[in-house]
Amino acid sequence: MKVINFSRTGLLFFLVSVAFIGAGGAYIYYQEGFNLGIDFSSGVSLQVDISGPTSEEELRGLLSQYGAINVQRGRAAVGRFIIKISEVNQDSSFQSVVPQQVLASLAAQYGTENVQLLESAIVGPRFSANIVRQFFVLTLGAFLLIMLYVWFRFRFSYAVAALAALVHDVLFMVAFVGAFQIEISTTTIAAILTIIGYSLNDTIVIFDRIRENHQLLHEAPLATIINTSITQSLSRTIMTSLTTLLAVVAIYIFASGPIQYFALNMIVGIAIGTFSSIFIASALLLKLLRRRAALRPKEVEQVPSAALVAEQNPKEKSNAAQSAALSRAHIERQIETRRRMVAAKQQQRKKKRR
């Protein structure tokens, strides 16, 4: 297996992603905002079952007296409708009175025995404000703590690159949800936060490999180290994404209700999280590490390894030569040799100390 040259694209994908997010944002603006679910727009949502022929338009006409109203046909069964009434300039009795009135109107039209209230939700105006505030506070808190941990376990550059990838994921998902007008509910927030965890997981596994290889092959060019690391963990990345996708697709197909949207968001999030770990986090890390290396004079410890010396200057090599030289097994053998040498050195030092 060859080491795949992921870093060749540089920040290209990053720019493509930014363009996508920008386009999504513009499209959201064009569509006049997000499709906010009941959790975010105060009002009443009723799910009713009406046996007998009827249609969304008919219901809308029937209930128009109650103000801003939205009727959707439910997914699961024939006679299911979701009726939403937003609380616009209504008095405080709205919450307790309107659901009863709506049901009474429906019962009058279709007969009491044919109308069944399955589910109802009432959301006050302050509830949604609380959720949005909490979301920002918690996301920022999580970001901060995660960054501290990565900084502590790795290095500052790693933390910055990981964080940038996370912000990218969140923005991309928000753009996606907005552009396709998927209903935003509390489960959307759950999906976004889960993807933060998931994408980070992905990024960390690759970074872990980069750090390990960086210590073992620190004479090799950074691009080689990073490409090797991504390639080495590629099968894991793909396998994990596939298994998680399988589980989430199962939810999307079999479950009903709000977690179906959750599953859809997750499918997008897993794809984008996997993509960002490889093409955004790693590409950024390369840029950051290179800048860091340029700022500090590099201490070069000469190691008598012909293969490594040959790779020291990336400019001397054509891409073709590089990929030929860097078969995966070859690199792995190098890493193993190098590891043995480091271990031997450490033992020598220990002996000397004694």
Place this chain on the structure above:
Amino acid sequence: MSKRFRLLLVIGALVVAGIFLFPSLQWYFLFGDREHAQAQAGRPEIQRQVTRESDTIIRSLRQLAQEDEFQPLPEDQEVAIAVVRARFRENGEAIPSPITVRTALDLFITEGDLRDEIARYLNAQFEEAKTIRSRIILLGLDLSGGVQVVLEPDVTSLEERLGSAPTEAQIAEALDLALAVINNRIDRFGITEPQIRRRSDNTVEIEIPGEADPERVNAFLVGKGQLNFHIVDDQETERLLQYVARDPNWDPESSQQPNFIPAGLLAMPYYTRDEFGIEQYVRHIVVHENIEENGLSGDYIRDAQFIRDPLTNQPLVNFELDITGSNRFATLTRENVGNSMAIVVDDQVRAWAVIQEEIPSGQVRISGFEQIEAQNISRVLRTAALPIDLEILSQQEVGAQIGEETVRSGLIAVLAGFILVALFILSYYKGAGFIADIMLLVNLYLLISILAVFNLTLTLTSIAGIILTVGMAVDANIIIFERIKEEYRLGKSAQASVSAGFRKAFWTIMDANVTTFIAALFLSQFGSGPIKGFATTLAVGIVTSMFTSLFISRLIFDFITEVLRRPRLSISWRRS
């Protein structure tokens, strides 16, 4: 650690998990409707049921004795049989077989004794059902159906009452009181016990499982927390008592108020509190409904203090009425000397006493409360109604039908996700994949048992959390397997590859999981119920998946390579 020690540790963990899981299995698979109803009943409901059931048992025993004293106790008299056996055991006597009705009745000195014993037994049954219920995985409202309300204190209402901006402590105190009042009201609502939780952000979450009935929610929120004075109609009270004595099955909650009670009078239950603060129903008292003519509204109360009687040290509530109230109270007491007056709080008689003489001063002292209650009443009274207004932040009702559908589709999703992932892993990693699949099962088992021990509520989103955990739990295994494969490809022996693979994968898995755990932890701080459930499931899942992948599966691999000395690893479908 030796392999034997590790094996013992794993077995220990599995056994403990099984113990945690047992009550849930018992609840969902062994218990019938009767136990379910028992565990969910509120305190007053329990008391009513115990009284009714023990009466029924006594009566049927009496009837059996009349038919034939020496017939054995029939099988369906389970409670009586259990009580009799317990008494024999207590006395240290051998249990006769068969137990005849006569021996059963003779064993107890009086019928009252037997009745008390039966009541105690039934009470213990309720308690046990409640204890078990506190250790199970509860189904959230979206799965079981019911009503959920989130309330938020309206600080401005408190500000108006206090005349100045309230401090945090004052808000907290007012909220505590409001909850005490609501708890009190809800307790009387009947069959199922609602869950009232105070969240960290000062909002209150109330969940009432069962049928979605918004009326109930409104009923306890609209109630005023009022204390009123009512004049008692002694004659009708006496009649009601006699009527109840004739018809022990009369249930004040479900039956109508007897129609011989004239209009303008109300039968109200009289409750006292025992030393634990649990309501004890005493009896019904008939009072005049109209508090303008035959009573006094609590609105006239200007202040109320908790004091102790200087002579007897009994807790007392001292009310101070305003001028209008004093005048009206003086007239009321003058006209009703010799009658009784009841103190009614939220439609329950809490205390009553005979009026000895006119009370002209506007200072009223009432005894007969427990100390805590006296303190609470005096505090609540200072603010007349709920000490702080509560606004509905959100309210959700889920019909039981929708709940069932959700459970079914959720279970199918979990099952399908699980099978898909398991097959995929098995086909890709072959033998090692089989181990990973077993770890997946163990992980699911541990996860659910931990959820049970924390008495977590299973919601739709936590089902999603479980499925996601299934997907992500495999990740640790994948990291390890890929590492082992790499080592194996370098030409190392099976044993060396396994040991190096686990060693190198350890910190990768740690780092990856700690960061995800941080995200899950923050998520679990989210006030809103569904996300919380999801995050908790995810966080627990991370911990259990690390245990299964790093500890249990390591043990299995070590066993295969070191004990069975298998030279080859079955970890891939191709040898690369």
